[in-house]
Amino acid sequence: MDLSFLLAGCGKAMTSFFALTFLFLFLPACLIIYSIVPRSWKKYILLIASYLFFWFVSGTLVIYLILSTLSVFLLGLWIDRIQTQMKDHLKELPKEERKAAKPKYMRRQKRVVLLGVVLHIGLLLVIKYSGFFFLNVNGFLKLCGSSVWFSIPRFAMPIGLSFFSLQAVSYIVDVYHGLEKADRNFLRLALFMSFFPQIVEGPICRYSQTAGQLWQVGPIKYENLTFGLQRLLYGAMKKVVVADRLNPLVTQIFDTTNNYDGGVIALGAVCYTIQLYMDFSGAMDAVAGIGQIFGVTMPENFERPFFSHSISEFWKRWHISLGAWFRDYIFYPVTSAKSMKKLTSSARKKLGNHFGPLIAGSIALFCVWFCNGLWHGAAWSFIFFGMYHFVLILTENMIAPAVKSFNTKLHINSASKPYHAMQIVRTAVLVVIGELFFRAGGLQAGFSMFGKMFTSFSFSWLNGDTLSSLGVDWQDMLIVGITIIIVFVVSLMNEKGIKLRESLAKKNIVLRWSVFYILIFYIIIFGAYGFGYIPVDPMYAQF
Amino acid sequence: MERLIEILEDIQPDADYETCTNLIDGHILSSLDIISLIAELEDEYDITIPAVEIVPANFNSAAAMMKMIERLQED
Known part of the structure; x- marks a missing residue:
């Protein structure tokens, strides 16, 4: 044939x-x-x-x-x-x-x-x-x-x-x-x-x-089919409505970075981070959904990473299977080597419980993040991306006792909601900076873009003309904004342990199918495809 | 068991090791604590803990750790 x-x-x-x-x-x-x-x-x-x-x-x-x-x-x-x-x-x-x-x-x-x-x-x-x-x-x-x-x-x-x-x-x-x-x-x-x-x-x-x-x-079971299709549609919404709609803006800013001030570059970095998350996690929703249709439970690769309080936590929630592979086949084997165990024992006696194991831990962590950076691509910017996270995670570990005693002295309640919110925002900002270097066309471009955010920052992009020169308009941003809110609410409910699909399955047939049709039409009407849009390949497929 | 609990309390004092069963899953012991713990357990019990044994099931409670230690001593 x-x-x-x-x-x-x-x-x-x-x-x-x-x-x-x-x-x-x-x-x-x-x-x-x-x-x-x-x-x-x-x-x-x-x-x-x-x-x-x-x-x-x-x-x-x-x-x-x-x-x-x-x-x-x-x-x-x-x-x-x-x-x-x-x-x-x-x-x-x-x-x-x-x-x-x-x-x-x-x-x-x-x-x-x-x-x-x-x-x-x-x-x-x-x-x-x-x-x-x-x-x-x-x-x-x-x-x-x-x-x-x-x-x-x-x-x-x-x-x-x-x-x-x-x-x-x-x-x-x-x-x-x-x-x-x-x-x-x-x-x-x-x-x-x-x-x-x-x-x-x-x-x-x-x-x-x-x-x-x-x-x-x-x-194929009916429940698996409906649950799987819902997950597939949810992933499609993330990818087609948000990630692909943001693509012209991200491509324009990162490809012609010299034309823009720090404000536009910051917008580009934030939009790229959102695009990458929606693209990759959307694809993982599709994988989980298709797997479920066949009755196969695929391991989850994302657990709402933008609710993380630290960079270490972020990497336990983002691309989980890669992190787990590095942990099981690099981190623990390196720290379990005889020489490392000796190093930990002697360092613990001299430096105490916190800093003692940090020496062997940091050597293993370096190996993990060097490999993680390199896994993403053969370029110095990817190696820098790995080293950036290595330094952040190491710093987090090193200053943990100092932060604890600082909070105690100043009577700061580290379990309070505002404190957690501050940690979440700080983590997100650090992630966005990392993604800026990740997406920039090389290390030099990355540093140049990062520098501009401090030397020539403005909110000029709020002007409609700038947005349209970036290949998007206010309607695009509104659709993206609404969809992000939908994803945020769903994520928040998941974070609180609410199983949405199971809850929906208990509702009457009209409501169940209404949700299906709303999701389908939402994607058809607001998806970025067809004339004027270049199909965007899955972003992680290139790695 | 008493000696094991002493070692654990020395590494991370903020836990009740008699009753706690989610030391790893509940993020009570960090990866750095585990690195310390492995070095200490190997010295104390004259065992070798290979990387493959470093799974939550073996470190979630003092009882699970003791079971792993006894198994490795027999090997």
Whole structure:
């Protein structure tokens, strides 16, 4: 069958869950076929749909995903084989000899894990970072007066490489730690690695979170369908009404930054932060919604980050799966190293309970934030972004006892609502500054824009002419403002533990369907699409 | 158990370790406290706590920590 007509239409447009091709062609086709096939076939339909989706988006680069899955499968079995050999051998030995026999097998397992890490992270490094590396090497050589230079390698990057590579590493490490049994079913592992809603922007799942659920999918239930569609629509509202509507303004300000004063730049930084949140969390709502339709509970990637009281808390609520990956596979392994434990013990004796562990903690934190910055992209601005958060979190930890004693001395109630509100606003301001550097086209541009906010700040953008020169008007800002209020109210209710969809399900049919129709028409009427709007790719897909 | 509670009180005095069962989930012990705690527990009980053991289930209560310590001592 000739699928070229689909490929021509799909390709780039399919990367977004809110693209018409995906919403009205791919997803319904997938749901219909999934519904009509017998239960035992449903998981295979998901697998075929996932690989078709990947193929539509990345074409022949699907080979990366196949090879990655194959290597993870084989490495898992290899580790499992060593573990079985170890168990059998230890069983035969007297108890006192077992401890001495174990390290040999552990070393063999570690070598396999290392091979897996080198393969997956190495591939990611070569494809994503070799250009950046050689660019800097060439710059350094030029600075030294050398005429030698390296040609900059360029590789086609498959969609989701940064996400499924981390998933691959987590599976291998979890098998090594005995948290997971190596999967002997290649197709189940393949579905875990490729499930189409999560392949573009995550969340980065652990094997225990989704593999079993995906392999046991059953018929679509009415409640799952309605709840899933509601979540999908909510995500669509965030993305199409807010993120895409703000895109012209953000693009204009960040692409022609020299034309604007500090006030406009501050507006750009705030709008970009909102755009990024609405785009990424909207996509995660879609992932959770689509997963729920199939009866799969995807891990949440956002927990209302703008209610955070500190930067550390913010990063526990924003892109949760990435933070958890860095915590489990970098932070704790670094702090658990023998040398680090020794350092903590001796530092604690000299510096006390607070500052003692901070030394080892800050080394691990540095590794986490260096990798976090670099994960987002191969540029110094991303490394700066990581280091910015490293410094903020370290500072928060360092000054915590001083802040506590300051508050006690001045009788400031740190549990009061105004104090919490101040903390939330302060955290949001720090996040916006970080996002300014993140979005700016390079470090120099970032510092120049940041400096302007102090040297030439004004509210000139309140003038309607400035807004229209930025590609938006007051109506746009009003729609964005109203939608932000809706999202804020929903978030506030979630924060208070109110389960909106469950509450709605108990209401009468008229109210339930009214909410559905209001949401659909709200998106159709106020969404930024069609003539005059350039479709915006999912922002985290590029990372 | 008494010695374990002494260690915990030395690291973070603001908790009732006899009854508390959400030391991690309730954000009572921070990641820095955990780093200190691991170093102390390893010295005190002559065990090695690998990174994989650092999960909330093992640190949410003094009883859970004791259970983990005993298991690691047997290994």
